[in-house]
Amino acid sequence: MKTERWAAMATTPDSGQLLAMLLKVANAKKTIEIGVFTGYSLLLTALSIPDDGKIIAIDIDRHTHEMGLPVIKKAGVEHKINFIESQALPVLDKLLEDIRIKQPPGVVVVLPDRNKVNSKNYHERLMKLVKIDGVVVCDNVFRRGCVAMPEELSGKKNPSKGLLQSEELYKYILEASVYPREPKPLKELRDITATHPKAVMATAPDAGQLMDMLLRLVNAKKTIEIGVFTGYSLLLTALSIPDDGKITAIDVDRQAYEMGLPVIRKAGVEHKINFIEIFDFAFVDADKINYKNYHERLMKLLKMGGIVVYDNTLRGGTVAMPEELVAENLRENRWLTIELNNFLAADPRVQICLAPLGDGITICRRVC
Structure with a gap:
């Protein structure tokens, strides 16, 4: 994965560690992943859910998925994965239509990690697909810390994907996510x-x-x-x-x-x-x-x-x-x-x- 030009897009191992715990705690069995890349989070999910679990994995780029596919096959979990090469919104709309017709149980855990311009559209559809008490995990929500930077600095290169890079970023986390919902x-x-x-x-x-x-x-x-x-x-x-x-x-x-x-x-x-x-x-x-x-x-x-x-x-x-x-x-x-x-x-x-x-x-x- 390190040789891939866009390797920084991959889910980080510490994020993956938390994701694995959430999958286990939620007893996840049916999941969706939007944005697969080389498949680190996809493999992690497949290893975390039971043997009869299922993952719908959606990405517009099959080439990067195929970079990680030999490792997924070697791990013996390929049978859990249904990879769909497509834009995500049409696939989600089709799933919503299937639910209206067949009324299958809701999806448990979702990982949107691609095409940030459509994140709100994904969220609206996922709120109809995910079961009550289900979990949606959104990756890359700090954009390497630039959400807390002055605009003139946000375009500068920052190779680190670590989160807590500044007091400003920590303050941003609290004010954007924590304090508004604190009882x-x-x-x-x-x-x-x-x-x-x-x-x-x-x-x-x-x-x-x-x-x-x-x-x-x-x-x-x-x-x-x-x-x-x-x-x-x-x-x-x-x-x-x-x-x-x-x-x-x-x-x-x-x-x-x-x-x-x-x-x-x-x-x-x-x-x-x-x-x-x-x-x-x-x-x-x-x-x-x-x-x-x-x-x-x-x-x-x-x-x-x-x-x-x-x-x-x-x-x-x-x-x-x-x-x-x-x-x-x-x-x-x-x-x-x-x-x-x-x-x-x-x-x-x-x-x-x-x-x-x-x-x-x-x-x-x-x-x-």
Whole structure:
């Protein structure tokens, strides 16, 4: 793929890692992919869905698809793929017509990644094709960061597909995607937390947005939270789970928790907090030295397919810095985080995804 002229169009491996988890969590079986290129995300989807799963893959360029086809065949998943060389809109319109005639079940997961001028048209059709609680994943929505750049700079070459390239881009993410949908109680609690001297410990709102989606995807009803602070992620969880859902929240500092408690009460979700049983979902944002200990215990408390999310797994980027460039007071937590990330990556009991949201969150799905 590296020799292909337009290799930057390919889905990045870290995006693919998150996509694989979404496919598994949603139990996806029938999917559409709009924009195949050489087939990295197509192969990933085919490997993630069950053997009798089906993918409708649409692209105007069969040549690039055929570059990756030998690898797809070698992986033994070609039978799941129906490749259609075409503009996408006519194919989607035909699928909508078939649904009106035959009423087949809805599509589960979709990956539009081609022809951005038609993204809105794709979205309108996909809202009719995707089942309730289905997932649509749109790739390349930051355009290498140019959406947050002054227009005179946006045309300059930027070879990196990494997302968090500037404070301006992070601000853009929050203002374009997170804040407009943040429930009022969460905004109120975020504002209160900002007055705390250790406000940096709070869960970042963009990480919270992903947590909310994960909680809903797994239909979480019983969860654990280790490390509550003022309760932003706790309130988010309580708002996401059903009215008879339960959360066990553990923290050594009740004082910080009580800062947010009036907001939790006002939101009418206090009754969901503090119940113990087997759990669907856990969120850990506590003392880093014990993350491995928490992980071992949570592997016994989480159901198969349950999720645990660890916060601060990038440590402000220090995990990728030479040690001599890291402030002395940050080095211990840096090494603890690196050890945790290596430990989780090697743990066969979990499927993992390290998402560069906030200060880094690692999502672990228990598989055995």
